[in-house]
Amino acid sequence: MFRENMKTEGSTRSALAARISISALIASDVDLVAAGDEWHGSCPFHDDGSVSLHVSDPVGGYVCFDCGIAGDAVDWIMHRDGVSESEALACIAAMRSGSSLNARSPTCDESLPVVSGRV
Numbered sequence: 071m072f073r074e075n076m077k078t079e080g081s082t083r084s085a086l087a088a089r090i091s092i093s094a095l096i097a098s099d100v101d102l103v104a105a106g107d108e109w110h111g112s113c114p115f116h117d118d119g120s121v122s123l124h125v126s127d128p129v130g131g132y133v134c135f136d137c138g139i140a141g142d143a144v145d146w147i148m149h150r151d152g153v154s155e156s157e158a159l160a161c162i163a164a165m166r167s168g169s170s171l172n173a174r175s176p177t178c179d180e181s182l183p184v185v186s187g188r189v
């Protein structure tokens with residue numbers, strides 16, 4: 071069910087997305103509960119009264135079974151922060167080069183590094 075929703079656009083994107091833990095990224099925004107190989111939590115993209123958001127580290131993706139939003143780490147940042155793909159990729163690169171991706175990931179804001187060649 072995850073793979074049908076996954077996007078495989080570029081090697082740079084997938085390589086970057088694979089470098090971080092999707093559960094660690096999403097856990098910085100949503101309280102996740104372990105459920106077997108997955109993590110479940112309330113979807114932040116709609117008024118979720120239950121735990122419709124399912125996150126899978128082996129797949130590197132997430133899907134909400136209520137509103138249908140789904141994707142990988144890059145999509146999460148794009149949806150959450152309303153940024154472009156290149157900005158989301160820069161955010162992930164900054165996370166990795168920064169300190170650690172433990173409790174809270176750095177928020178992508180105006181200090182976001184600009185991807186070379188594009189503003």
Ligand SMILES: [Zn+2]
Pocket residue numbers: 113114115116118122134135136137138139
């Ligand atoms: Zn949802």
